[in-house]
Amino acid sequence: MKIKYFAWIRELTKIEEENLDSNKIKNLEKLKTFLITKYPDLQKHFDKEILRFAVNQVYIVENIDIYKNDEIAVFPPVSGG
Amino acid sequence: MIKIQKEDFNVEEEIIKIKKLYSNIGAVTSFIGYVRDNNNNTNVQYIDLEVYEKMAYKQLENIIKEASLKWNLIDTLIIHRYGKLQVNDKIVLVASFSSHRKVSFEACNYIMDYLKKDAPFWKKEFYDKKNEWLINTN
Numbered sequence: 001m002k003i004k005y006f007a008w009i010r011e012l013t014k015i016e017e018e019n020l021d022s023n024k025i026k027n028l029e030k031l032k033t034f035l036i037t038k039y040p041d042l043q044k045h046f047d048k049e050i051l052r053f054a055v056n057q058v059y060i061v062e063n064i065d066i067y068k069n070d071e072i073a074v075f076p077p078v079s080g081g
Numbered sequence: 082m083i084k085i086q087k088e089d090f091n092v093e094e095e096i097i098k099i100k101k102l103y104s105n106i107g108a109v110t111s112f113i114g115y116v117r118d119n120n121n122n123t124n125v126q127y128i129d130l131e132v133y134e135k136m137a138y139k140q141l142e143n144i145i146k147e148a149s150l151k152w153n154l155i156d157t158l159i160i161h162r163y164g165k166l167q168v169n170d171k172i173v174l175v176a177s178f179s180s181h182r183k184v185s186f187e188a189c190n191y192i193m194d195y196l197k198k199d200a201p202f203w204k205k206e207f208y209d210k211k212n213e214w215l216i217n218t219n
Contacts, residue, residue: 006133007203008214057136059199073133073201079215080130080137080161080202081114081173081193 001025001068003035006075009051013039022068028053029063031072050077082156083141085134087164089171096176099156103178106155110185111176112193118168120215125168126207132163133201144195148177151191152184159192161202 004017025031036043045051053060054073066072082099084090092113100106116128145157156178166172175196177188197217204215 004133006201007131007205054133054136054201057133057139071135073136075133075201076203076214077216078197078199078201079204079217080132080200081197081217 001066001070001072003031004071004073006073008076009042009045009074012041022066022070025066027063027065028055028060028072031066035074045076051075052077082158083138083145084158084160085132085137086160086162089162090160090174092171092174095158095160095174099158099176099178103155105180106178107180108182108185109176109178110182110189111174112189113171114173116166116168116170116172120206123208126209127165127167128207129165129205130163130172131203131205132161134163136201137161140200141196144192144199148188148192152177152179152188154179154184154188157188157192159196161196161200163202 001020001022002017003020005013010016025034032046036046052075055066055070096109096111118125141159148154149157154177158176160174162172175189175192177185179185206213206215
């Protein structure tokens with residue numbers, strides 16, 4: 001699956017996107033755990049619950065299963081307009 | 082119509098292009114957002130606007146569909162820029178086209194509210210000596 005990062009999350013991960021093994025990361029909770037392990041600085045932002053997730057360009061708040069062909073985006077609150 | 086682009090645009094031309102397509106439009110409400118030179122008493126030099134383009138199109142299409150049904154709009158236009166924008170540059174244009182004024186005012190306001198809250202764009206403001214990612218609060 002493809003994970004995309006935006007704004008200051010992208011600055012923190014230092015990459016725009018990466019491909020992760022969908023056999024090991026089967027749902028969004030598992031993805032969060034993986035991300036905190038790989039990028040410990042994300043922990044405090046997850047704790048404050050300010051980060052937003054989109055699966056295939058749709059906002060997701062609950063813990064859903066994720067699959068090989070999914071595109072998952074992790075980003076901070078928006079500031080367009 | 083939705084356009085997500087780096088380039089500037091001409092408001093009048095963009096609105097006329099759509100107006101020309103229909104003779105039953107009696108009202109157009111437009112909102113234009115600009116880059117300000119000051120935020121929280123700090124001089125802004127320029128901004129950098131990032132977008133998750135694929136999602137932005139999807140989200141804005143949804144809101145246009147919703148607004149069109151709710152207010153029976155004839156057409157809707159959203160142009161949102163990204164990239165490096167200077168003070169006084171246009172950031173966004175929302176225009177709602179309808180038969181009567183009340184619905185076009187309401188729909189334009191509704192679309193902007195949604196855009197500020199959910200559309201995946203991020204502004205980074207550059208000041209004299211620092212920079213900062215913004216969060217929309219209203």
